[in-house]
Amino acid sequence: MKFCIACSMPLDEVHGLGTATKDGQVCAFCLGEDGNLKSCEEIFESGVQFFMTVDGVESRDFAERLTRKNMNDLEYWQSHHHACLDGEQASHKEFHEIIAKL
Numbered sequence: 001m002k003f004c005i006a007c008s009m010p011l012d013e014v015h016g017l018g019t020a021t022k023d024g025q026v027c028a029f030c031l032g033e034d035g036n037l038k039s040c041e042e043i044f045e046s047g048v049q050f051f052m053t054v055d056g057v058e059s060r061d062f063a064e065r066l067t068r069k070n071m072n073d074l075e076y077w078q079s080h081h082h083a084c085l086d087g088e089q090a091s092h093k094e095f096h097e098i099i100a101k102l
Helices: 040-051 060-072 075-079 092-099
Strands: 019-021 024-026
Touching: 040 060, 060 075, 060 092
Parallel strands: none
Antiparallel strands: 019 024
16 A cells, blocks of 8 residues: 555545655645645644544644654655654654554
C-alpha cells in the first residue's frame, strides 16, 4: 500500500489515490487549492485535529506529540525539516497504541 508523503494517510480506493507531485504522492488533505503541498503548519494542524478524534487522545498536547512523531518519521519531513515539527514527540509505544485503535 502507498501512503501520503506528508501525513502518512493511506492512498487507496477508500481514502483516495492521491496526486503525484515532484516529491511523491500526496493525499487530498495535504494538497492545496493551487495544486501544491500545503504548509507544514497546515498539515500539522490537520494531523492534530485528526488525532483528537481518536479514542484515548485526551488532550491537544498529546495530539500534537502524536502528530510530531508521525510527521518526523516520514522521509519527506526528514529531508524538508520545518520548525513546526520541533518539540516533544510521542514515544514509539504511545504512537503505536493509538494507531492500533484506528
